[in-house]
Amino acid sequence: MARKQGSHSEITGPRVRDAALRLIAQHGFAAVSMRQIAAEVGVQAGALYNYIADKQSLLFELMKSHMDELLAAYGAESLPHDPTERLDHFTRFHIRFHLPRRDQVFVSYMELRNLSADNFARIEGLRRQYENALEAILRDGIASGAFRVTDSRIATRAVIAMLTGITNWYDPAGPITQDQVEDIYKEMVRNSVAAAI
């Protein structure tokens, strides 16, 4: 037996990445074997190597493409000029982008230590780029007097930790809509950095 009916590279490739993402998010990178991924795709383990160089590259590409999509998506947004509005917009954007991507978020935040040193540095660079976008908002708001924070870098991390934490508990089937989550966090984020009135 060799190639099955109607199977093509353009179909199997993405299926490999999808299965890997779901399994890694669920069990962790080290706990998932190539044979498990292959079984999920309906293929033998050896066939995976038509689509990936090795297991490490697979993980890196999953994380890289997540960060690329994130940066591209934010880059495509048209940003309000006013710092407070821009912060509100960032909060909404972050939630809207991340909530439907639970598996990507899980993998991207939990599997950093399984990246090789080189790959880690590249992912970290992309993450830094995204953080810089938020930090620029905070700096503008500080300059305009709208915000008051002691350290813009720390505030950036605090806000992102707060927002990204949502993926750990939010249940799309639960009683709270995504819009409500956005409104609630918009308020809390804004208050956390706003200058006292």
Place this chain on the structure above:
Amino acid sequence: MARKQGSHSEITGPRVRDAALRLIAQHGFAAVSMRQIAAEVGVQAGALYNYIADKQSLLFELMKSHMDELLAAYGAESLPHDPTERLDHFTRFHIRFHLPRRDQVFVSYMELRNLSADNFARIEGLRRQYENALEAILRDGIASGAFRVTDSRIATRAVIAMLTGITNWYDPAGPITQDQVEDIYKEMVRNSVAAAI
């Protein structure tokens, strides 16, 4: 060869847990082998089973004892009555407890998915207990008019995510002292839930 000079159960036991904690925090539970842990302790893999039932129990006990210590430590604190002061106190306590325990925090937040269903439920119960302590503060503050949040449970999670995120970037050898971190976060946490003035 069997027992080495001067080695005793009361010494080896904790050394096993210490080595396991450090290695698991660094590489992840699934990526660390019993032989690696044993090598770190200076012992053969079989000897570990004098101190642990199996690998799963080892992980569970590491996480359980972290949560037990956390709850005991918070229980031993004397809490201010005023909600705002109690929230400030919580922020300081959380940072002081968690910052010197990087490995425990890493393991406790990243390896939940490697727990068996039973063990997961028990750890989750303990975590919930801790979250309830914060939620009680927020509820009191809402009742007194000091805080204004839409959903006390969500605010609880937001605050804890914000605070626990510190362990991901804080460098004890860096320029920022732990006291400064406490002050900065005390302010941000308070603002994030405070009623507008």
Place this chain on the structure above:
DNA sequence: TTTCCAAATGAACACCCGTTCAGTAACGCT
């Protein structure tokens, strides 16, 4: 000094790991 036992060893168990590769079947193209 002898006895006894806790605390280790080291080999073995059955199995799983990532990765490679010769062989083969199904497809698109001529």
Place this chain on the structure above:
DNA sequence: AGCGTTACTGAACGGGTGTTCATTTGGAAA
């Protein structure tokens, strides 16, 4: 219809996995 390419199989590679257990040792108690 025949050919070449693509996509896959299945076996094999060397090595690692968690766990068990008979055996051996060091040290304390008698």
